[in-house]
Amino acid sequence: MKKTSFLIFVLAVLLSASGCTGKGPGKKDLQAKMDTTTVPDTGFTGIKKFTNREYIVMEVTFKNGVRDGLMKSFYKGGQVRQTYWYENGLKEDSVRWYYLEGQLFRTSPYKHDTIDGIQKQFYRTGKIKARIGYSKGLRTPYIEEFTPEGRLVKDYPGLVVNIRDEYSSKGLYHIGLELTNKSPKVKFYRGDFIDGRFDTTKYKIIKTVEGKGMLDLNKTGTPKAEYVGVIAEILTPFGNKLLTWKKIELPYKDLN
DSSP, X not given: OHHHHHHHHHHHHHHHSOOSSSOSOOHHHHTSOOEEOOOOSSOOOEEXXXXXXXXXXXXXXXXXXXXXEEEEEEOTTSOEEEEEEEETTEEEEEEEEEOTTSOEEEEEEEETTEEOEEEEEEOTTSOEEEEEEEETTEEEEEEEEBOTTOOBOOOOOOEEEEEEEEHHHHSEEEEEEEETXXXXXXXXXXXXXXXXXXXXXXXXXXXXXXXXXEEEEEBOSSOOOSEEEEEEEEEOTTSOEXXXXXXXXXXXXXXX
C-alpha cells in the first residue's frame, strides 16, 4: 500500500509542477511509465532516484523510510526544476521552482505541508515579478505585481454594480456585476473573506457570462442581512489572481 501511495505522490507532484518556460518535459513525458526502484517500508535512509526510462525525473531523500531532507525534480536535460525540503514527511521551508536556464522562478513558503506566507515570483533577470499572500493553505487578498522595469502595478480594474429594482412588482432585486475594463477574465462569488482568507468552499459562485455576473435576490418577508458581499477573482495580465471585495448595501431588509 505504501509503495502505491508513494508512486501516486510522485506522479501528482510531477503533473502539478509549474512549467516555467514551456520547454520542460510535457505531459507525455511526465505520464510515461516510471522505471524505478520503489521504496518499501524497511526504514530506508538515503537518496532514491526515479526515472521514466529516459532520464532522472526526481531524487528523494529518506530517513528511516520517511521523506526527510532535500527532494529534487529535473528537466529532461538534467537541470533542476523544483526543490522541496521535507521534515518527517512534511514539506517545510520554501518550495522552489526554476527556469530551464537555472534562474529562480518562484518560491512558496510551507509550514507543516501547507502553503503559508508570501509566495514570490521572479523574472529571468532576477527582478521580483510578484508577491502573493497565502494563509493556512488559502489565498489572501494581498498581491503586489511588478513590471520588468520594477514598477509596482496599480491600474487594476474596479468592480461595477448595476441595479434593477423589481421588488415592488415581482419581489426581486437584481444586482449586475462587471469590471470597469469589461474584461471577461473574472469570476464572482457571493460572500466575505473569512479570517482574511479566500475559501471557495464557503461561497456561492455567481453565474457569469463573458465577464458579466447577475445576482438575483428574492423577497422573503423575514429579516435578512442588510448587505451582500461580492468577491471578484480577476486574472491579471501576469497570470495571477487578484481578489477584491465589495460591500453592496441593500435597501430592503428581507432579501435573500
